[in-house]
Amino acid sequence: MAKFVPPTIEEVKEFANSIGFKSLNADKWWHHYNANGWKRGQSKMSRWKSAVWTWFYDSEEYRESQRKRAYAYRKKPEPKTVITPATIQQRKEIATRMKKAFKPVPPEDFEKQKQEQLRKLAET
Numbered sequence: 001m002a003k004f005v006p007p008t009i010e011e012v013k014e015f016a017n018s019i020g021f022k023s024l025n026a027d028k029w030w031h032h033y034n035a036n037g038w039k040r041g042q043s044k045m046s047r048w049k050s051a052v053w054t055w056f057y058d059s060e061e062y063r064e065s066q067r068k069r070a071y072a073y074r075k076k077p078e079p080k081t082v083i084t085p086a087t088i089q090q091r092k093e094i095a096t097r098m099k100k101a102f103k104p105v106p107p108e109d110f111e112k113q114k115q116e117q118l119r120k121l122a123e124t
Contacts (some may be wrong), residue, residue, distance in 0.1 A: 006038055007048050015049055021056045029055060 007015075009030045016024040029052065038045045045051060056062055 001022070004038065006045065008113060010047075012052065015052055016056075019053070019056060021052065021061065022060070023061045024052070024055060038119055068090075 007030070009026050012026040012030055016026060033045065033048070033051065040051060
């Protein structure tokens with residue numbers, strides 16, 4: 001494996017932006033690892049981009065995006081319709097009222113009504 005070369009602060013900023021990690025303080029990240037001798041725990045760092053990803057996954061920004069994603073894909077519960085004898089009776093009453101309100105006019109009555117309306121118009 002090639003010898004580890006520490007990144008510049010600009011490289012860290014560019015990489016963080018490329019993965020959508022807008023809240024990373026690249027200066028803080030760089031100085032943290034520089035102060036620790038570019039080690040993660042007791043091991044020497046071999047891939048700095050993996051360390052940025054780790055900070056990203058530990059960030060509130062990532063957790064919030066995951067919450068939003070989970071909420072968007074959550075199955076919405078179906079509304080429960082409870083049909084009781086009372087609701088059946090209500091529906092029957094509504095149907096009866098609708099039939100009375102919209103009673104169709106037989107064709108012969110329609111012609112009579114039309115003639116009466118025309119006669120009234122002619123009189124005025």
